[in-house]
Amino acid sequence: MAAENDDAGIVGVRERKRAHSRATTVDAALTLFAERGYDEVTVADICEAAQIAPRTFFRYFPSREDVLAEPARQMAARLTSAITAAPQQLDDAAALDHALRTLAGYVVDHRERLALFLRVAEESAASRPSPFLQLADRERDVAVRLLARRGALPPVGWRTRLVVARAVATFRVWLDDVVTGELPDPLGHLDEVLAAR
Structure with missing residues (x-):
């Protein structure tokens, strides 16, 4: 029973971290889009601003x-x-x-x-x-x-x-x-x- 609760806690922490990382990525993208214009911002720019790898970006967002x-x-x-x-x-x-x-x-x-x-x-x-x-x-x-x-x-x-x-x-x-x-x-x-x- 304790192991199940530990697993649930780990999944909960992972999900919160993932949600936080997604939100940070969206905020970074919106800021860049506002500053430079949508067409002037690349996925690489967003990744750098959000401090995530491109692989992580594409795990969250297809484009x-x-x-x-x-x-x-x-x-x-x-x-x-x-x-x-x-x-x-x-x-x-x-x-x-x-x-x-x-x-x-x-x-x-x-x-x-x-x-x-x-x-x-x-x-x-x-x-x-x-x-x-x-x-x-x-x-x-x-x-x-x-x-x-x-x-x-x-x-x-x-x-x-x-x-x-x-x-x-x-x-x-x-x-x-x-x-x-x-x-x-x-x-x-x-x-x-x-x-x-």
């Missing part, structure tokens, strides 16, 4: 584009996880609002990093696809997750897709306000924006 898209991927994963964790008695719209409020807490806690990410993504959009590409696919994934909460199977009806599209658009408006301005109460502002939908 430079993937390292830039990582903050969007993390936000999408947090949103789908929060939808799954939403109280079962909530309808789709309320479950989605609950999940967006959970995601908003993460955004507020990581505001500077996400502001940098959004700036870099916008500046590099002319030369490469946006990390928010496939927004319709992400919305469809969220809609499928909402169906799964209630034990339904695809296809997703237009009403559910419309609930998701409105919520995502509302969140994007709030996100713009959060990263570009100094809101005294960002989470209160989210409630206001969600109520105005």
Whole structure:
């Protein structure tokens, strides 16, 4: 029994180190992209700044584009996880609002990093696809997750897709306000924006 706990502890430490190394790599990449421009930064530059070997970089990310898209991927994963964790008695719209409020807490806690990410993504959009590409696919994934909460199977009806599209658009408006301005109460502002939908 003690050996199993030791193994679990080792795996936990490894996973934390790996997560820390990934986050450091993303931060180094975002900083370089902001300073030099996306097209002027190589994987070797990122590895040097993050103090990792190229082999380690490619273990985490298949490409430079993937390292830039990582903050969007993390936000999408947090949103789908929060939808799954939403109280079962909530309808789709309320479950989605609950999940967006959970995601908003993460955004507020990581505001500077996400502001940098959004700036870099916008500046590099002319030369490469946006990390928010496939927004319709992400919305469809969220809609499928909402169906799964209630034990339904695809296809997703237009009403559910419309609930998701409105919520995502509302969140994007709030996100713009959060990263570009100094809101005294960002989470209160989210409630206001969600109520105005």
